[in-house]
Structures are given as C-alpha cells and as structure tokens.
Amino acid sequence: MGEGVLVVRQAGAADRAALGGLRRAWTDEQTGDAAFDPDFAAAFEDWLEREGDRRVCWLAERAGQPVGMVNLALFERMPRPGQPRSRWGYLGNAYVLPEHRDAGTGAALVTALLAYAKEEGLVRVVLSPSARSVPFYERAGFHRADELMLITLG
Template sequence: MTASHSVSIRQTGEHDTTALAALRRAWTEEQAGHLLDDDRFEECFAQWYTAEASRRVAFVAEFDGKAVGMVNLALFERMPKPGRPTSRWAYLGNAFVLAAHRNRGIGTALLNAAVAHARARDCARIVLSPSERSVPFYQRAGFGPATMLLAHVFDS
C-alpha cells in the first residue's frame, strides 16, 4: 500500500449491513469457487445482524473507503459467582479479507481491534474455530490450543 491509499479499521453499525453482507457473500463464493444465486441472502443477513446486535460487535476494514475485510465477536456473559466480579468471554468469528487485499496487515489490524475490544470488556478469553490455513496467523497473534474446552459436534 502506498501513502495515497489508506486502510482504516472501525466498529460497524446498522448502516454497515450491506457492506458486511457483501463481504460474507464474497467469502462464501470464494470458498464455493463460483457465484451463488441467492436473492434472499442480503435480507436474511440484515435480519440476522439486527437480531445479533445486542451481543455481537463487528469491525470492518476499509481501503480507500471500500469495505475489504471484517471480523466479529460474539460476547457471552458468564453466570455470576458469589464473591467474584462478573465476566464474559468472546467468540471470534467471520474473519475475512478480500483476496486482493490479503498479506498487507489488514487481517492483523482487524484481529487487533477485536482483541482490544474483548480486553476492554474484561473478557476472560477469546475462542475461535480457525480454518486450517488460518492457524499460523492466529498462533502468531498469541492464540493456542483451547485445552480447557470440549465440544460435542453434531452430524450435519
């Protein structure tokens, strides 16, 4: 990136639904290897985003004013314990940067914004389910095996 091109990371709001839906569509189509015909997707995404807004925070990366990446955190309040301060944990999901903008630090900047947000909210931990390709990226950022968790995976 040259000095004439700038990347900014910011927390999203209701006005960002269209850009986030476009990034989600691009991600899904990249994984599928072709365009997907789903005329209702943007409407479904907007409904999901509105329903999740009370417990989820998203960040968008913009390059010259165009959304090129995103990440979000779902925040979960932990059950209170007597004599202990309340706390929460976060699930990091949907981290994605458009292919043309990868390997320029945008993913790291998005991750840093999400981690800073979780710290500021006194989260006890951040968990995620990385793709095989993204494991080294998260390891460089200090993430390691979640040995304190178990999962029950249902057949699809």
C-alpha cells in the same frame, strides 16, 4: 493490492450491506459459486439485527471500499455468589478479500477486536481456526487449547 490508507473501525447499522457483500465474497471464494440468493441480503440484515448487543463487528476499508471484516460474539457466564462478573468472546467470520491479504489487514482487524476485548474486561477470546489460519492467529498471540470439548450435531 488495493491502494489507499487502511481504516479499521467498528461497523454500524449503515455497514450491513458492506458486511453482507463480504460474506457473499467469502462464500464465493469457498465454494466457487455464490449461488444467486435473492433473500440473502434480507436474511443477513435480519441476522445482524437479532444479534444486537451480543455481537460486535469490525470493517476494514481502503479508499472507502470494504476489504475485510471480523466479529466478536459476546457471552456472559451465569453469576456466582461472591464472584465478579465474567465475560468472554468468540472471534468469528474473519475474512479479507484475496487481493488485500498479506498487507496487514487481517492483523489490523484482530488487533482492533482484541483491544476492544481488553477494554471490555473479557477474560478470554476463543476461535475455531481453519488449518491455514493457525499460524496467523498464533502470531496474534492465540495458542492451541485442549480445555474445550465439542460435539458435532449436523
């Protein structure tokens, strides 16, 4: 496991390459082959640029090196007469490098994200966990929900 103090902070424009590197590491871990993709870095940066104000990313670092990330996609409900504004978030793309797992990095990322969600007055945060990550999210306070429906189109 890496040495150094864990720092979790909101990522900015200067962190795009670090976030892209973590996304590439995640892909390599999942597929065993992060195939060479000369357009990936540019495509990733373009995606982050398009997401603009609707997505907030956090970066975890140890000794100045990126070790984990998570992001929150923000959604605002259509206004209703006489009702307060209602916003919610989708927690996505949580990833911690394998050698930095089980050391509080993921929990620190989720804690930062949930603190932000509360400060922003979001009414809920949802996610689509892997089977392996369900206990982790339950420890963070999430519970299984039956209210949503899904159709897979592709």
